Amino acid sequence: MLQISNLKKHFGGIKAVNNVSFEIQENKITALIGPNGSGKTTVFNLISGILKADSGRIIFNKEEITNKKVNEISNLGVSRLFQQARxxxxxxxxxxxxxxxxxxxxxxxxxxxxxxxxxxxxxxxxxxxxxxxxxxxxxxxxxxxxxxxxxxxxxxxxxxxxHKLLILDEPVAGVNPKLRKEILLLLKKLKEKGEAILLIEHDMNFTLNIADNVIVMDEGKVIAEGNPKQIKNNKNVLEAYLGE
Ligand SMILES: Nc1ncnc2c1ncn2[C@@H]1O[C@H](COP(=O)(O)OP(=O)(O)O)[C@@H](O)[C@H]1O
Ligand SMILES: [Mg+2]
Incomplete structure (x- = not known):
């Protein structure tokens, strides 16, 4: 339902998002994970229209939404949870x-x-x-x-x-274990109701419990993609997290 291709966003010399491509499917939880500073929130801001892309395309339900306004994108059915409380x-x-x-x-x-x-x-x-x-x-x-x-x-x-797609930027960062579990169950429940979810998270373990598909970013690039089991055993992913 959402296709991102060759997306780029640089801030001066920082290549925050450097040629990123991935897809989100209906009725699935897609997790976008990666160490701090890997570019996750920048992807979130590009999808929601808060930032303008340098290049690349974002297609939502066959409609190009690259660089559309925040309101237009949200009216098309993209709902967001920001990293900062609002x-x-x-x-x-x-x-x-x-x-x-x-x-x-x-x-x-x-x-x-x-x-x-x-x-x-x-x-x-x-x-x-x-x-x-x-x-x-x-x-x-x-x-x-x-x-x-x-x-x-x-x-x-x-x-x-x-809405058709729910994007959450670090919903459990700083949340205590009990409520973390509640949020986990809630996301599972929403998925059962047919929600498509993009879960952006730093905590790998949290997402490995619920995601259908995991995309891993490091230094602005996608370094791995697969199901939770594949990601858990991926050497590049472990190295990226260790090097943080
Ligand atoms: N508005 C901005 N201006 C300059 N640099 C930025 C800006 N936003 C993010 N960055 C830089 O881009 C990189 C990716 O940041 P971000 O997308 O927030 O990463 P993440 O969400 O994975 O922690 C970081 O190096 C960050 O410092
Ligand atoms: Mg972030």
């Missing part, structure tokens, strides 16, 4: 989710100022809360949540609107 700390979890409904530029401000939420909107957030397992803290202020709980709320926010 919740409104002074609002409750419920309010954060309500604001995420139909979160396009204009509607967002309408929501924030005087939009009357419908029964439908409330049903929608309750359903999502159940799927993600955050019902018990819906009325808490986002700022009072633990880091891992915030991540769960952000995942809820990322999946609340219709």
């Amino acid at each position: 919740l409104f700390n002074n609002l409750t979890v419920k309010e954060n989710l309500l604001l995420a409904i139909n979160n396009e530029d204009t509607k967002f401000w309408k929501n924030l100022i005087n939009y009357k939420f419908t029964d439908e909107d409330y049903k929608k957030i309750n359903k999502i809360a159940e799927v993600v397992g955050i019902e018990s803290f819906m009325n808490k202020q986002a700022g009072d949540l633990s880091f891992g709980q915030k991540r769960l709320v952000e995942i809820a926010r990322a999946i609340i609107n219709p």
Whole structure:
């Protein structure tokens, strides 16, 4: 459903993404892993339109999305979880989710100022809360949540609107083991529901538990690709991680 070919992005002399090609398939979890600084977040930013590519192409469901605007790409069905948390700390979890409904530029401000939420909107957030397992803290202020709980709320926010592909940038970095497991189970559940997921992660072990296909980057290049078992035993991959 998503094809990346010969993608390049340089920052001055740094070849952050240097001729990267790979594919994401429907109903699968594709993991993009690699040591810190290998170019993973830059790929994330290129797919979501936050950065413009120097060259190469990104095709999403047969449509070229290379260098389209962030809004256009998200309206085509690409949902994102950023590496940095982006919740409104002074609002409750419920309010954060309500604001995420139909979160396009204009509607967002309408929501924030005087939009009357419908029964439908409330049903929608309750359903999502159940799927993600955050019902018990819906009325808490986002700022009072633990880091891992915030991540769960952000995942809820990322999946609340219709989408075809979910891209997560390090959803479990800094998350405690218990919530890590919860996020793992949640991603499995989403996959069973038919979601296509691109899971960007530094932690190799976490992704080896759930990914169908793993792509490994190092210094801006793809150095290995295969199923988790193949990746686990790949010498180049182990060396890249050791050399970190
Ligand atoms: N906006 C930027 N300006 C300059 N260098 C950048 C920028 N963003 C990323 N880089 C560099 O590009 C490389 C890849 O970074 P990044 O994609 O964030 O890696 P990862 O997500 O795998 O840790 C790193 O060397 C990083 O310092
Ligand atoms: Mg990163």
